[in-house]
Amino acid sequence: MTSTLVLPWVALVLVVFVAGSIWRAWRYARAPMHLRWDLYPVAHEPAPRRDHGGSYLEEREWWTRPRERSLLGEAVFMAEEILFLKGVRANNRRLWWGSFPFHWGLYLLVLTTVGIFLGVAGWRLPLDSGLLSLGALTGGGLVLAGSVILLVLRSTDPKLRPYTAPVDRLNLLFLALFGALCVGVAVRYGLGHVVTVLSGVLRGHEVRVGRLLAAQMAVGGLFLMYMPFTRMVHFFAKYFTYHDVRWDDTPMEPGSPLADRLAAALNYGVDWSAGHVRTGKTWAEVATTLPDEEKGGKA
Amino acid sequence: MENAPRPASREELNRFLTEHEGVDPRRLVPLPFPYEDWEDAPIPELSEDKRSRIEVGPDGVAAAQIKVPADDEERDRRVAAFLEGLAKLFTKENNWTFLQPLMLSMENCVKCQTCAEACPIYTGSGRMEAYRPTFRAEVLRKIVNRYLKPGGRILPGLRGNDVELSWDVLVSLAELSYRCTLCRRCAQTCPVGVDNALITREIRKLFSQELGIAMPELHETGTIKQLTVGSSTGLNPAGLADIMEFAEEDIQEKTGLDITMPFDVEGAEYLVMHNAGEFLSWPENLQAFAIILELAGVSWTLSSELVGYDSVNYGLFYDDVQYSRIALKHYEVARKLGVRKMMVGECGHAHKALMPIADRLIPEQLRVRTESCLVVLEDIVVNEKILLDPSRNDFPVTLHDPCNITRSMGIVEPQRKILRKIAPRFREMEPHGVHNYCCGGGSGFAICQSMNFPDWRTRVSGRLKFRQILEAFSDCIEPETPKYVCAPCSNCKGQMRDLLNYYEAWDRCGILYGGLVELIVNAMVDVREGFVEWEMH
Known part of the structure; x- marks a missing residue:
């Protein structure tokens, strides 16, 4: 060569x-x-809650408490996964x-x-x-x-x-x-x-x-x-499966970017064909109205 | 124990999809003392008449109750509709709700089978291939790769895209999506983070939202009935009023307390959301909640509005549209009442439906903060806002962890702190907490009472849970010692009832089941003794 x-x-x-x-x-x-699809244990929960797989939802009035995230917990989890x-x-x-x-x-x-x-x-x-x-x-x-x-x-x-x-x-x-x-x-x-x-x-x-x-x-x-x-990209896909799905426990707050993204999603058009769905409407319209079937009529 | 037959090759694997192989009772996971000699009868086959009308899965079981198509033309039409729906599943407009998790799980499974041993249905059945967590996901993956992806039909054998779509394949796929309780134990073990339970739910969703195929107990008599009548139990507001009147009388009779069920109290601190199944099957649960909240001085109310008195949301198990309709309705009711918060009662899927899942669905104008009853009860019990005498609960107690509350929400310790305080003979099952086994009735299975599905559910999906219960009580298994399985979830209790009845566990071992609040009230000093009634119900 x-x-x-x-x-x-x-x-x-x-x-x-x-x-x-x-x-x-x-x-x-x-x-x-x-939509959220958390799976516990979540590595960024602070100890000792992380040790039993707990979440902030174990706290009374969880929304009034400061959210604690342990980056160390995530780092240790990832290091053990990658190295061992x-x-x-x-x-x-x-x-x-x-x-x-x-x-x-x-x-x-x-x-x-x-x-x-x-x-x-x-x-x-x-x-x-x-x-x-x-x-x-x-x-x-x-x-x-x-x-x-x-x-x-x-x-x-x-x-x-x-x-x-x-x-x-x-x-x-x-x-x-x-x-x-x-x-x-x-x-x-x-x-x-x-x-x-x-x-x-x-x-x-x-x-x-x-x-x-x-x-x-x-x-x-x-x-x-x-x-x-190929599926060999799991070396970075794993970042998304963990951070964007399993560990994504961020609650929605008013005026947050998540709230904006929800507003956008609710305006997407739906064209599923089953009778109960009401195709041709937006998600917001579909979710807030009932099809004929549910009003006692025929779908 | 001998395992079920395994496919030797990919070709044979595909045959497992359409060739029928029933559950062999001799291969079910063995049970400990006193069940070493227990013999399970085979799961009954459907009658010829039913078979002529209803399709069955590769195991001979019918859950989705799919109607047999009239002719080949209808079969072809449904196959084409399936492919159209499959394409929609991968569009952001139709499936923004789960598109990213679905893509990640579909594209990155390395087929290492690490998940298989985590599945209670696969292992409990004697490792039937069709129940392997990757089996149905892999079928869907092959169909997607072959029929949706550009060039998917080029060298399908080499690339593993070797499933040819047919009506029989679709029937198997739809039925097998109802052989997984969506417990997500498999996902916990996946080194890549793939979630086969999510794929299973997406399969159910595709069949429901595109072809109108779903387990009837979830759809027709589930979400449809709830949105129409007010509750999947069929309970309407008039019936609800009767039940509450009865509950007040029953509380008076059993405990000596005069308690009025508060309804539609505007501005209350809590709107308590119960699974309406409790009202009919376990009214003592509703009563126990009322006693605890009243004596602890909590400001609370129930709703009498349609849908508002039933926290059930079976859409969570199979259909995003139906899920969204019910979740929005729940929040509308709470918002209209002007309550400060919602409290979810002892119902696992309602916890998940009203809390983490609804978190990304409910628009700002309808938002109400929501808490688990377990957290509120922990505060009441641990901080002694009610007087308790734990010696009243001096019998063995074990805790069943509802998957939706623990594995999917991370609420693990509050219920344990309560039990450590009120049940001196509390012991854990193994494994427990976020690593628990599903009761076998998850994802709507517990409410399915038709065809031969209940036979499958008690023998197969609940098998490991029953073994766990026996093991937890192995030191006191004799029937003379009454024992209590605490299951703080309506669906789990439904499954417990069927499991314990099927295995005759009350007569053979003295094992009863119930909720958490019943145990709390049983220990309350201000309540007449004997709230827990030791009889199978």
């Missing part, structure tokens, strides 16, 4: 990955306000043995990639190229091992197999290949070489890119471009 392709490829991958992720996150973020996959460990230990190394492998590869970019940017790294190589080696190895374990589980476990589509297996194979290539690059060239290649490319130099590195960049790039359009 000639180095002239490297820069456009990296740029393309970054653009597609970032744009795809933003598009996906934007769809969730711009969705209209929804606590929920999976507690409720699905068998899967955790594959999922835990797999996710840690990805974390290490992300950190290593950050290190590479810092190196390319000319930072004197606190981590030398040897440590970067160790990151790629360990991260790639864990991704490879985790993917293989997950692949085996998804192919043999009677609970998982019927819910696993061929595309799910292909995704795991793809990730296993990527992990293996990361290991290969770390062993064959060392990450210092990767920093040198990318630096050279950025400075417009003609640099030789080895086949293994080219393959790793191709597979990694394809994976990154594909990921935002």
Whole structure:
């Protein structure tokens, strides 16, 4: 592979990955306000209430009390989930043995990639190229091992197999290949070489890119471009499922942005077809009038 | 115990959707002493006549009571209507109420099955595949991916979009949406935050709001009747007046207290919202509330206005339009009376309907602040605003946590503080609090008394709850020791009544059920002893 392709490829991958992720996150973020659907325990409740899964609704005249939110509680919950996959460990230990190394492998590869970019940017790294190589080696190895374990589980476990589509297996194979290539690059060239290649490319130099590195960049790039359009975006979708749904316990206050959003939603037109709905009206009209059926007539 | 058959492949999984497999009683989760030898009869099959008119789910059970279409043309028309409704489910205009949570849950499930073991119906049934929390969600996901998404029919097998839509598939999907109590225990364990109960509710909603298909007890004799007559029980204002008169006489007779039920008192501190089911099935609950509030000096009132005297809102379980109509009506009544606050009585779904869910629906001009009765009662009991003698409650008591009050609202400790104060032999079930098991009657199941659904409900959805109750009382399980399951929720009590009757728990173990306020009054010094009546009702 000639180095002239490297820069456009990296740029393309970054653009597609970032744009795809933003598009996906934007769809969730711009969705209209929804009715509350809290689920307890809620991590930002202050202790000791959080410990028994309580909410501010346990307080007499809760609306007169200052709302306390524990950011520390949320941070601890998220850290335990991200670092230890606590929920999976507690409720699905068998899967955790594959999922835990797999996710840690990805974390290490992300950190290593950050290190590479810092190196390319000319930072004197606190981590030398040897440590970067160790990151790629360990991260790639864990991704490879985790993917293989997950692949085996998804192919043999009677609970998982019927819910696993061929595309799910292909995704795991793809990730296993990527992990293996990361290991290969770390062993064959060392990450210092990767920093040198990318630096050279950025400075417009003609640099030789080895086949293994080219393959790793191709597979990694394809994976990154594909990921935002799959369920693998749960790494940021999880932010919304927790903060915007399970932990969204903010009560409506007069004149608040929520009140404005409710007013807008009540003006949406409804066109559900069942007789009792009264299609063609706004939500406010539908909710405040009864269909003929309920007045004793026929729908 | 042997588990139910599992599908070996995706193809076989799809067959589980339409091929009938009834619940095998031998696979139900075993019960402890004295029920080791208990034998459940199979769930009865519907008669040929009923089968010719009513569709059944893949387990042979009928809840939604879907009429059999007259011909293929009608089948095709309904399938097309379903697809139209499905598209509406993903538009902000038609579904702003739950669009974001629905999108998140539909698009991010990693199918790890972590949720399965949390489901009391799946595990209680002996792990029947059709009851797995992801099963019905995955069917809907496959239909959405195949029929709604651009290019969804390209390589459907490779991508897992392998469910072909048909009337039979729709019947199974609709029926299976009534095999989940929406307890949300599965959602608690999901590492991604996916909520299969929410998806189940959205399926019910789609069938109701687009095709007019819903469990009749929720719709025709539920929300429709409530909006027309005033209460899903059929109780009209005249009947209500009779019941209240009777309640006053009954209080006088049982306790020696002269209490007048306050009605339509403008400017009262509280409008108390009871589930009208209490008035008919458990009038002692209504009476106990009146005794406590009067003796604690609380300013309160009931409403005699249509819908205002029944806190029930079954729309919460299946239909956003019906939910909104009833919730708005409740708040209109409170606002018109000029009360300072509303207090929700012992009804779990009314708590959720009137508090967190209504919070994002009621416009400013109708807003009235709302509190749980459990919080008000805690204040009265713990701060000794009434005189109590806990020794009057010297019998084993355990607490059932209504899912809507605990898991969906985080009201966990007030009821416990009360019980610790008034019931010296109180003990917890395991698990409890926000991790409790549903009674098995949630999401409207407790009121469904038709077809073979009650048989399913007592054997399958309530199985783990009954096991929990037995385990909580294992040290005193003999029938000579009367025991009390405190269930501060009307629907839960309905399920408890059916469960304890089915398992003959009063005769075999001396287990009775009731609400929280009855226990409080039973301990009140100013009330004649013996408010709790030890007979099955």
